[in-house]
Amino acid sequence: MRPFDLPVLAALMTGCGNAGSGGPPATILITLDTTRADRLGAYGYRAARTPHLDGIAADGALFTDASATAPTTLPSHASILTGLFPPSHGARNNGNHRLPDEVETVTEIFASAGYSTGAFLAAEVLSARYGLDQGFDHYDDDFLHDARPFLDAYRERSAETVVRRALAWMDSRRGEPLFCWLHFFEPHFPYHPSSEKTHPYDAEIARVDTAVGRLLDALEDRGLYDRTTLVVVADHGEGLGDKGEDTHGLFVYQATIHVPLLLRAPDEIPRGIRIDVPVSTVDIAPTLLDLAGLVAPAGVQGRSLRPLWSAPGEERSERAIYFETLLPRYEYMWSNLAGMRFGTDKFISAPTDELYRLQSDPGERTNLFAEGGAARASWVKRFEALIGDFPAPPSPGEMALDAATRDKLAALGYGFAPLALDAQAQLPDPKDRHADHLLYRRIQKAARNEDWQGVIELTANGLRGKTLDPYQALFAARARANRKEYEPAEALYRTLLRLFPENTALLRGLASVQFDRGQFELALQTYARLIELDPLHPQHHAGSGDASMSLGRTAEARAAWEAALVADPYFVKAWNNLGILDAKGGDFESARSRFERILAIQPDHETARANLRLLAKDTRE
Ligand SMILES: [Zn+2]
Incomplete structure (x- = not known):
């Protein structure tokens, strides 16, 4: 928790970041679970039925090259809310990790600045027990209990319910500055059968889009839309057969790491701009705080995206953008995967390392290491330097109870993890299995x-x-x-x-x-x-x-x-x-x-x- 910050309050009362509009500001974060960028109309998908999401893009900035920090729900959302990569926030796997309480979230900063904070979740995998409720004065996560044992992780609520409950909460907080997070889960497997010719996955995204439309209408009706900073982002994509992956979590290829990112802030972001600079979802927290006139916590690994539209073309130092998945090890006892983007190059650290030039090879078809077209050693060194600099979280994110038990609990959770993290070199490469x-x-x-x-x-x-x-x-x-x-x-x-x-x-x-x-x-x-x-x-x-x-x-x-x-x-x-x-x-x-x-x-x-x-x-x- 963060002590009350008076200078920040003063900034809030002058309406910083929301000039020219009456009433208290609102920041709304919409996370689209399992939504591939290339399945939205705004990203060029012809068969899309996403008019409302496309409308948000037309009303603000669309980031063409945003990377999630992990292809799984909890680790990715924890990065969005903290501005930290998973090795530093600690919530590195679904189901058996949680965000440690000592980690500061964007929510806690909004709350300290006097905002009312509400979250409306659509799936069990983000329930309060996993720690993302920090700083929210209302964390709405009541999922129905399904007795069927295999469906635990799939307990979910409809986008319509999420919007209805979020609006009721906003109405109860009328006149207060708001930070509100809405999570939509429809596109997550299993997809409901679609009666039309539409791909069932696209139909699920369309259902989310309809709910987003309802939210936007309601914000307009309440006179909120014009003072709302709105960010829309996916936690990860979906394989849909690319590189042999149907869903997500096993690999870190673009199908699941590349995510849509839309940002709309009236009087601040020019309408309809497209930004091609590679960015990460860790940039969202510092950007939202910057737009609200609040200060990001020290140690945040993301950067405010503001210079990308306020001072475009200005020199920004190249940086490494990290991502990882621990699911292969926890689920199947195969090797973890991690990697980094550097410019438009993409390095994947695995038992057999990979390097792709996304500009000429967006489908990641040619591993340049295999072709002998790149020096592997220098990439490995650069990657090791990057992860070597990540501070560890203040306490381990793996769900553990006390120090004595913790040591024994590599296997706590739903998968098999009898091996220590550093033993991963001995595990099979997921792509070989x-x-x-x-x-x-x-x-x-x-x-x-x-x-x-x-x-x-x-x-x-x-x-x-x-x-x-x-x-x-x-x-x-x-x-x-x-x-x-x-x-x-x-x-x-x-x-x-x-x-x-x-x-x-x-x-x-x-x-x-x-x-x-x-x-x-x-x-x-x-x-x-x-x-x-x-x-x-x-x-x-x-x-x-x-x-x-x-x-x-x-x-x-x-x-x-x-x-x-x-x-x-x-x-x-x-x-x-x-x-x-x-x-x-x-x-x-x-x-x-x-x-x-x-x-x-x-x-x-x-x-x-x-x-x-x-x-x-x-x-x-
Ligand atoms: Zn997810």
Whole structure:
């Protein structure tokens, strides 16, 4: 947190950066999840249906060459909000990292300057537990709980809901300076089928565009638009088959690293300008602060983009623009990838390094190192100098609980990471594992469709080889468990746990098998271990509550379900279980309020409705 900054307040009251318009200023950050630059009309895509986003581009600046810092959601958003590259902000992977509290965010600076700050999120992967809520006085992240185990990361809200809730918040803050972040998730896989000829991915982007249009109209109606600084950026793109990648996260090629970036600030940015200088999403935070007349924190690695339109052509020193992905290691035990842009050259550090001249080779087809057309050693040296200069975050972003546990917890989270970061040289290069990746994608798809027989068939070879393929084994275990084939499921989990004893995904799988087999004492022990490893995960407490309840230990079950609600106040199943316990104990008032709470979170929740009807009947009789 940052102490209140008086000079900054004075700047605010004189309306710095928003000259010529009445009323307090507003800064609105729109992040488009998974949106490729080349799928927007403003970036030249003919089939686009993005009139509102294109309109923002026409009303301000379009950056033709913006790079995300990572092809995954949390690391990229953390860079947008901090102005830091992932090695310095620490939130380097989805699901098992969080932004350390000591890192200063653009939000905290706006908040210190007297702005009301609100964020409206569309996906679980950005929920408050991952630390991006710092500085927001309202962090709107209530996602519905989907019971299907494979869909956890996909819990999402529609763009329409995000806009509606953001507008309600703005209305409640009328007359106050605003910093508001809206996140839209539609273009993220899985794409909803599209009835028209449009590619389903384009249809998802079009849905976001419609919601953006609604937001802009509402800002106009409220007289806000003309004093709003508006930035639109994607957190990363989408492979769509480029270089063999369908979605994002595995590689750092342009399909996922190149992002759209639009910036509109009335009376400040000339309308309709295009800026070709390579920029990074770390530049967004210092730019927004600059435009608002606020000072960026010391140590910010981005630069204000203002000189690019206010003093174009002026000499700017060339700089390296960094990006990375840790997903290959966490997800598949393959090598991390990292790299940098330097001018229009792009270097990728991998077990087999790559260099591309994007100006003549935008599709990254010719690795100049392979062709002998560039000196690899000097690039490696330059890259090592760059990363050597990155300050470490004030505390590790990997979700860990205390120093003792932290050391053991390379594997905490949803993937497999038994190896230390510096061991990556021994790991396979993701680009050499293309066939495996395609197979994994088919396995994931079968699992999403709950085609358990399909999963078992697809993973059969991975279990037969001399060395077990952990990824296939995990999915095979889940498939067996879902088919109630508990013995082979448990055997697979135990084999994997010998390799990765502290992997929470494996332990959750084992606990659920134990529960389903009626081994409630054993399940309780496994949940206790899970709570030790990750006390912030609501399912660890809820599972413990379920096991206690099955053993008739009502008080323990109650405490566990309450703990699940502390970890996640929107955990509908825990509200429901507690409501039932209350009703059984005769506390109808408390039961009613718990079921009503469910309907506030999820209005179409049938069980809660039925329970409320039963309660009404019971209390009448
Ligand atoms: Zn994303």
